Amino acid sequence: MAHRNLLYLLSLKELRTRYKKSVLGWAWSLLNPISQMLIFTIIFTYVFGQNPLAGDPSGLKNFPLYFLCGLLPWNFFAITTSTAMGNVQNGAGLIKKVTFPHEHLVFSVVVAQFVTLLIETIILFVALTLAGQTPLVWLPILLVLYGLWALFTTGVALALSAANVFFHDVQYLWSIVSQLLFYATPVIYFIPLIKLDALRNVANYGPTGSFIVAFHDVLYDGRMPSIARVGYLAVLAAFTLAAGAWIFGKLSPRFAEQM
Amino acid sequence: MAGDIALSVDHLVKSFRIHQQKTNSLKQLIAARGRNRYDDFVAVDDVTFDVREGEVFGIIGQNGSGKSTLLKCMAGILQPNSGTVQVFRRMGALLELGAGFHPELTGRENIFLNAAILGMGRREIALRFDEIVDFSGLHTFIDQPVKTYSSGMYVRLAFAVAINVDPQLLIVDEILAVGDVSFQRRCLEKFVEFRSEGRTIVLVTHDMGSVKNLCDRAIWLEHGKAIDEGDPADLVEAYTERMLGGAAPAADGSVRRGSGEIRITEVEMFTQGDPTPVKRCRTSDSIVLRLHYQAEKTVPQPVIGIEIQSLGGATVTAPNTRDVGMVPPNMSGTGVVDITIPRVDLLPGTYDLHTSITDFNRAYVYDHVQLALRFDVMTGKPYETGGLVTMRPQWSLS
Ligand SMILES: Nc1ncnc2c1ncn2[C@@H]1O[C@H](COP(=O)(O)OP(=O)(O)OP(=O)(O)O)[C@@H](O)[C@H]1O
Numbered sequence: 180m181a182h183r184n185l186l187y188l189l190s191l192k193e194l195r196t197r198y199k200k201s202v203l204g205w206a207w208s209l210l211n212p213i214s215q216m217l218i219f220t221i222i223f224t225y226v227f228g229q230n231p232l233a234g235d236p237s238g239l240k241n242f243p244l245y246f247l248c249g250l251l252p253w254n255f256f257a258i259t260t261s262t263a264m265g266n267v268q269n270g271a272g273l274i275k276k277v278t279f280p281h282e283h284l285v286f287s288v289v290v291a292q293f294v295t296l297l298i299e300t301i302i303l304f305v306a307l308t309l310a311g312q313t314p315l316v317w318l319p320i321l322l323v324l325y326g327l328w329a330l331f332t333t334g335v336a337l338a339l340s341a342a343n344v345f346f347h348d349v350q351y352l353w354s355i356v357s358q359l360l361f362y363a364t365p366v367i368y369f370i371p372l373i374k375l376d377a378l379r380n381v382a383n384y385g386p387t388g389s390f391i392v393a394f395h396d397v398l399y400d401g402r403m404p405s406i407a408r409v410g411y412l413a414v415l416a417a418f419t420l421a422a423g424a425w426i427f428g429k430l431s432p433r434f435a436e437q438m
Numbered sequence: 439m440a441g442d443i444a445l446s447v448d449h450l451v452k453s454f455r456i457h458q459q460k461t462n463s464l465k466q467l468i469a470a471r472g473r474n475r476y477d478d479f480v481a482v483d484d485v486t487f488d489v490r491e492g493e494v495f496g497i498i499g500q501n502g503s504g505k506s507t508l509l510k511c512m513a514g515i516l517q518p519n520s521g522t523v524q525v526f527r528r529m530g531a532l533l534e535l536g537a538g539f540h541p542e543l544t545g546r547e548n549i550f551l552n553a554a555i556l557g558m559g560r561r562e563i564a565l566r567f568d569e570i571v572d573f574s575g576l577h578t579f580i581d582q583p584v585k586t587y588s589s590g591m592y593v594r595l596a597f598a599v600a601i602n603v604d605p606q607l608l609i610v611d612e613i614l615a616v617g618d619v620s621f622q623r624r625c626l627e628k629f630v631e632f633r634s635e636g637r638t639i640v641l642v643t644h645d646m647g648s649v650k651n652l653c654d655r656a657i658w659l660e661h662g663k664a665i666d667e668g669d670p671a672d673l674v675e676a677y678t679e680r681m682l683g684g685a686a687p688a689a690d691g692s693v694r695r696g697s698g699e700i701r702i703t704e705v706e707m708f709t710q711g712d713p714t715p716v717k718r719c720r721t722s723d724s725i726v727l728r729l730h731y732q733a734e735k736t737v738p739q740p741v742i743g744i745e746i747q748s749l750g751g752a753t754v755t756a757p758n759t760r761d762v763g764m765v766p767p768n769m770s771g772t773g774v775v776d777i778t779i780p781r782v783d784l785l786p787g788t789y790d791l792h793t794s795i796t797d798f799n800r801a802y803v804y805d806h807v808q809l810a811l812r813f814d815v816m817t818g819k820p821y822e823t824g825g826l827v828t829m830r831p832q833w834s835l836s
């Protein structure tokens with residue numbers, strides 16, 4: 180790929196600027212999902228008095244681990260999309276002065292967030308192992324799923340960040356939409372417990388939900404997701420990426436004069 | 439290879455949509471029900487030219503005439519509406535005060551980032567890193583974020599990066615405007631060096647001196663149209679005239695401006711012992727330049743100056759009465775000012791003499807005559823084949 184060196188430097192910058200100014204540095208990136216997980220666990224256990232469902236066939240019955248299995252990839256998606264919009268906007272100084280592939284401003288965020296996701300996943304693997312699971316068996320399929328999830332996320336990020344150059348309130352709109360998406364995605368609840376059929380279908384087959392279900396399959400339940408689902412995810416990822424790339428490619432030549 | 443085309447611009451048109459209301463938010467778009475009214479503003483209008491390999495090509499024109507827009511199209515940052523730009527050489531561009539820097543990153547990181555954008559490998563840029571920092575002179579600031587830099591520092595770094603990535607074609611917009619004198623000098627030296635190495639430079643600047651001295655050819659933009667192209671000295675002269683209130687040249691080719699309370703009415707040149715005015719002299723002659731003035735009212739503390747320029751546009755000398763502490767308290771009526779030059783050090787060639795009368799601060803111009811006298815210097819003693827003046831060197835070989 181042309182400008183590989185540029186992507187490397189921009190990704191490094193993403194990783195560095197994020198944590199440079201804080202004393203705890205990298206620890207913050209881990210603290211965030213952990214604190215979310217703690218809050219959800221406390222609310223569901225002590226406020227709603229719920230019990231987690233058991234993983235099938237893993238037998239795992241644990242709120243914190245269930246939440247983390249969905250939260251880590253979800254945060255990757257949510258943070259990447261919103262940061263990418265900001266990164267393209269902050270890249271005005273570059274875009275107006277030099278010619279370079281603008282999509283690298285998006286790709287670098289994806290790369291940096293993906294590295295973060297992988298590091299967080301290592302911690303999750305340690306926790307799962309301590310809980311008596313054998314997550315390493317599932318590593319290859321998990322990486323495939325993570326890869327598809329990253330392609331899907333890239334597509335969404337490309338489309339949003341291109342649109343945001345032309346209409347700045349895309350980013351505000353997106354912060355609302357992504358919150359709605361979060362609740363439409365089975366991160367903090369179990370699909371079998373949903374009472375309404377329509378809602379269950381959204382959670383199970385919605386664009387983000389269908390990915391999270393697969394992550395739960397692999398990490399929490401300890402089983403292979405159905406071939407049909409993996410195929411569906413691959414199509415979803417390919418389609419979203421193609422659409423995002425098309426939109427970005429159409430709009431990016433006009434970035435410089437719009438900024 | 440000299441004579442090859444380095445860059446070709448063909449019928450380039452670039453227009454901007456000027457919206458009645460800027461629609462950067464959906465609310466505004468919805469309020470306008472999608473029928474957002476706009477006008478097309480043509481910033482670059484059907485411009486065609488070629489830049490030859492090894493040439494310094496100038497672009498002049500007043501503010502808003504489309505120079506920067508044209509350069510951005512050349513650099514591929516803006517998409518032209520129609521027409522083409524073809525770049526045949528490795529190009530480096532310095533657009534409008536600085537390169538693309540990321541404000542949060544340090545100078546060091548930005549150097550690497552820029553080099554990467556320009557397509558250099560990490561090892562390649564590491565080799566040149568010291569050279570870049572040396573040229574920018576920003577050693578102590580190189581690990582500070584560039585958002586803390588002054589605009590001059592910003593440009594220094596940008597220029598240092600741009601010239602060190604080895605461009606064969608350098609596009610520069612107004613680089614000289616914010617640098618200090620020492621940096622401007624180094625930029626000019628670098629341009630001259632580039633030119634002598636056969637590299638190509640496209641230069642946008644409001645500094646007419648550098649257009650005349652540096653450029654081989656120039657183009658003049660007005661309202662986006664290329665209204666003239668050719669020899670920089672001619673272009674600059676025509677352009678300066680137009681800019682300074684449309685003063686038309688007199689029959690003898692001189693151009694006058696200024697408020698006119700006092701004027702130089704005539705300039706004569708005499709060689710020693712000859713009472714008839716002449717238009718030529720020899721190297722080492724003794725001459726007198728006689729300026730006739732006429733004042734309509736009493737003018738306090740006028741500073742009278744002359745400037746002698748070579749045909750190439752280089753100012754050879756520009757003395758004035760303030761520099762020698764000879765400013766009269768006031769001047770009125772008519773009279774003459776004699777400037778005796780005991781020994782002319784000019785080498786053979788044609789020279790132009792400009793005169794000026796200003797107030798003491800040299801800010802308010804009573805009278806300025808461009809090309810008050812054109813005279814020739816002919817071969818005398820000593821004779822040298824190059825340069826404009828002789829320093830009367832004494833050679834000794836051993
Ligand atoms: N992104 C833009 N959107 C709308 N109009 C623009 C845009 N960029 C430039 N223009 C307009 O195009 C015209 C030409 O601008 P340009 O910057 O090319 O002038 P210039 O010749 O470089 O002037 P200067 O000598 O001041 O640098 C101006 O009238 C300017 O308002």
Ligand SMILES: [Mg+2]
Nearest residue numbers: 505506507534
């Ligand atoms: Mg300009």
